[in-house]
Amino acid sequence: MRLLATDLDGTLIFHHAVGQADAEALVRWRKAGNLLVLATGRSVQLVQHAVEVARSSTSIGLDYDYAVCATGTTVIDAAGQVRRTRMLSADQVRSVTRTVGVVSDAPVSVFASTLERDYVLDDPVGLSTDQRTPADRFTAAPLSEIAGLGVTSMPLHVPDSRAAEALARSLEEAVDGVSCTRSATFVDVTVAGESKGSGLALLAEHLAEQGQVVSEVAAVGDSWNDISMLERADVPCAIAGAPVDVVAAAGGRTTPSVAAFVDALMA
Numbered sequence: 001m002r003l004l005a006t007d008l009d010g011t012l013i014f015h016h017a018v019g020q021a022d023a024e025a026l027v028r029w030r031k032a033g034n035l036l037v038l039a040t041g042r043s044v045q046l047v048q049h050a051v052e053v054a055r056s057s058t059s060i061g062l063d064y065d066y067a068v069c070a071t072g073t074t075v076i077d078a079a080g081q082v083r084r085t086r087m088l089s090a091d092q093v094r095s096v097t098r099t100v101g102v103v104s105d106a107p108v109s110v111f112a113s114t115l116e117r118d119y120v121l122d123d124p125v126g127l128s129t130d131q132r133t134p135a136d137r138f139t140a141a142p143l144s145e146i147a148g149l150g151v152t153s154m155p156l157h158v159p160d161s162r163a164a165e166a167l168a169r170s171l172e173e174a175v176d177g178v179s180c181t182r183s184a185t186f187v188d189v190t191v192a193g194e195s196k197g198s199g200l201a202l203l204a205e206h207l208a209e210q211g212q213v214v215s216e217v218a219a220v221g222d223s224w225n226d227i228s229m230l231e232r233a234d235v236p237c238a239i240a241g242a243p244v245d246v247v248a249a250a251g252g253r254t255t256p257s258v259a260a261f262v263d264a265l266m267a
Helices: 020-031 044-058 090-103 161-174 196-209 224-232 244-249 258-266
Strands: 002-006 035-039 066-069 074-077 082-085 109-113 118-122 154-157 178-182 186-191 216-221 235-239
Touching (some): 002 196, 020 044, 044 066, 090 154, 161 178, 161 186, 216 258, 224 244
Parallel strands (some): 002 035
Antiparallel strands (some): 066 074
């Protein structure tokens, strides 16, 4: 049995849709007796949204075996059962929110994800009110209410890449015990040491405990938050056009699409 871990946004999902060829390739992969793992910065609830996006754009859906959610902090199975999660403390959530307001000159939208729901604390960028975002996707709530709810990650939407890099450094210096992982337009704040790579490693341990032997792990992604996952994979691959350090983490291997990568794996 082999395992394929794929990123979602910018790898499998483009312009709020999943391509037909990619969806069909993933069906073939699982029908051959292999495991499919969705590895994403998205929360548990937003993984389900990805499944809905795939179904509406391809009529196929996006059946998977496991998902590594919220930048590695949470692992769920196909039934949505949480197999493992780590959460920020209430003090860390408060410190991150306050520090963002102090150190960033650029607009930053502050979100907080729990196992059950996604919250918005501040959204000057307007992501939560974008017409392409369903009205019920994010729940507005004050910091005093959200801090103690069991936050798995805090996605910070920062459109300016230089501001995002500076913000990530500042937060890791100012707030004890957190990691800040960048993607294209987000900085995801988690408990220190969490990443897609660590989530994938813990999933491998879970599979071994269940007596499931994985002979090979393949992974495909497009951004910096995929680097840890690519470094853990036996067969890593970056989407064509990914940043140079992401391609380097994939050993220089690139693919034009998930479908092309799956075809190469199964050839």
